[in-house]
Amino acid sequence: MPDRISAAPDRSTVRLALVVGGLVLAVLLGFGLGRMNAGGATSTGGATLAADHPHPPGTEPHDHGSAVGADQGAGAEPGGLSVSSAGYTLAPLATEFPVGRSEQLRFQVRDAQRRPVTRFAVVHDKPMHLVVVRRDLTGYQHLHPTMASDGTWSVPLTLAQPGVWRAYADFTVVADDGGQTAVTLGADLVAPGGYQPRPLPAPATSTTVDGFTVGYQGSPQAGATVPLTFRVDVAGGAAPLERYLGAYGHLVALREGDLGYLHVHPEPELVDGQVKFWLTTPGPGRYRLYLDFQVAATVHTAEFTLTIP
Ligand SMILES: [Cu+2]
Incomplete structure (x- = not known):
């Protein structure tokens, strides 16, 4: 999904946009009604999301953590490389942690208007999956933070060894219109101290x-x-x-x-x-x-x- 681009269009452009927008809305409404009539089953935006990309034979449609739009074609790009994607931004409230001591990691996911997001879809049993790993790929943790009503997520986190760590927030936002957007955002955390990176172990199955x-x-x-x-x-x-x-x-x-x-x-x-x-x-x-x-x-x-x- 391209980021929203602000520009100052002239009046005719605006008028044209309104006409086209109205047509699109009409088509979407028609589609929605048709689906309701045909199916009867409750359908969420997740179904739409899951259907918009091909799946290997034998797999079920599902949501998964990835940047939106990155799943087109076989050579999909990885997610988690950016603090900001698809209009959403990962905002940790603090990024420095004392080595070896449990501290609360707190963060928000903010929308394009910088408001904290509070509506998330449950995917793989959880509304938020948080993966934390040191930059040498050691110390992997997979955590499930809980959200306060203001959209602040928190989870106790221990960074056992000094170094720079990567935190990935893997989630699906539910927009006001019910549409769902799956995103994985990443941010660095730091545990100050003498960093002694470990080499990646040899390949093995x-x-x-x-x-x-x-x-x-x-x-x-x-x-x-x-x-x-x-x-x-x-x-x-x-x-x-x-x-x-x-x-x-x-x-x-x-x-x-x-x-x-x-x-x-x-x-x-x-x-x-x-x-x-x-x-x-x-x-x-x-x-x-x-x-x-x-x-x-x-x-x-x-x-x-x-x-x-
Ligand atoms: Cu998880």
């Missing part, structure tokens, strides 16, 4: 975390959307995965270099006991994958480095 062995199959390709299926094993066989955030897993992929936040499309059900996602990578490079999964009411995160040649 299997890892262990908290006693689980997690592996995936799939061949990500630059500019394409491909399936990735994850298998979680514990001593004696497949781990009894539980639903978390409306599915059996939640996957975030970040690009090394600019920390671009990638599209990952989850399948709501297990496929042959495995958790299946559709990953769209914009181009060659190294990426870090973070898979959240839940067993016995506890969420674990498995991490993988992925190289796309």
Whole structure:
């Protein structure tokens, strides 16, 4: 969606705009009525949003975190690179945190008129997904802030090691007309101190975390959307995965270099006991994958480095 451009049009332009606007409104109203008559089911702007881009075979329409308009074509651009996109701005109230101590992270999402946004759609069970990671891609956290009535979100946050950290707010705004806009915005946070960056671990398709062995199959390709299926094993066989955030897993992929936040499309059900996602990578490079999964009411995160040649 292009940003609104302010200009000073002459009267004839304004008159033409009003006529065209009226026609567009009439078409939209007609469409809305037709849909109501045909369907009967309650339909929100989310359905419109989900239908406006193609999905890989076998996936359900859904909302997901990405800059609006970035999902056209296979080589979708990553989100989270900007504090401002699609008319919305991420505004942290403070960005400096003491190392290793829990402090409230507070922020607002503001609209083009700088008003705090207060209407968000619930996507993957939550109205706001907040991912925080240090710039060397360590220390990944996936948090769910709560919103006060004035639109201020807050969540306790501990930055365990010094350095610059990236915070991603992944959300869907509901406009006054019911239209929905999915956006991922990013801002830097800082924990002052001696920063000792860690090198990205070597690429692997299997890892262990908290006693689980997690592996995936799939061949990500630059500019394409491909399936990735994850298998979680514990001593004696497949781990009894539980639903978390409306599915059996939640996957975030970040690009090394600019920390671009990638599209990952989850399948709501297990496929042959495995958790299946559709990953769209914009181009060659190294990426870090973070898979959240839940067993016995506890969420674990498995991490993988992925190289796309
Ligand atoms: Cu989340």
